[in-house]
Amino acid sequence: MGVKEGIMKVFPEIPELESVDFSRYSTPYAAVLRAFGESGKSGLREFEEFVVSNGGTEKDVGKFLISLFQYLLILYHRFNDESVEVPAFKLFLTLKGWLNENGFVNDYRRILHSFVGHIVDIAEKIAEKSDYDIGAAYMKTAYLLTLEAEETFGEEYFRELKGKTGELLKLLYEKCGIDGEIPEKRGEGC
Known part of the structure; x- marks a missing residue:
């Protein structure tokens, strides 16, 4: 079993990862992913337990999630790989939830600050x-993330991004x- 199969076992709720080319993905977690894939378990929570029971830490799981997300963004931007759009978006939301639930709030803030424009x-x-x-759901989620970024950071860039995304969402609502x-x-309309 390879790294891709291990990743698919970690994220069964993101079947779109199946179409992603992981041949360029270099990770220190390759052996763990292969072993997890062969364990018969699936899901992020089970992966976390597997990592910890084999001598790793929650921080290792967080590093893996971040590296996987960054890999998808590299494929998207550097190689114009459209197959990573949906998995990258879904993985960002998974990353947000996992980091916040596990006490890595500052890591999530750094990720939000760095990548909300890409999202x-x-x-x-x-x-x-x-x-x-579906299009409206993705745009509304992206808009809510820009709202969160603006409220969290208060920088002009995030105000402008929120405004741009809000306009795109309005246009989409009108078109649809x-x-x-x-x-x-935040909190309104959720």
């Missing part, structure tokens, strides 16, 4: 190719005939 770009591409409901309010604060 907006990816959401826009997904929305262009998807049906109206969706009645929806654009939330102004």
Whole structure:
């Protein structure tokens, strides 16, 4: 069993990872991924338990998640690989939840600060190719992430990004005939 199969066992809820080319993915966690893939277990929580029971730490799991997300972004930007759009978006949301739940809030803030612009770009591409409901869901999620970034960091870049993303979401709502309010604060419309 290879690294890709191990990754698929960790993320059964992201079947889109199946179409990703992992031949360039170099990770110090390759042996752990292979062993996990052969263990008969699946899911991120089970992977975390597997890593810890084999001498690793939660921090190792976090590093693996971040490296996998960064790999997907490299494929997206450097190699224009459209097959990573949906998995990268979903992995970002998984990463957000996992980091916050496991006490790595500062790591999540760094990831949000560094990559929210990329997530907006990816959401826009997904929305262009998807049906109206799915496209609107991705754009609204991206917008809520920009809202979170603006509230968390307060920098002009994030205000501008939130404004741009809000406009894209409004246009998408109009194009799709969706009645929806654009939330102004986190928690509204969720």
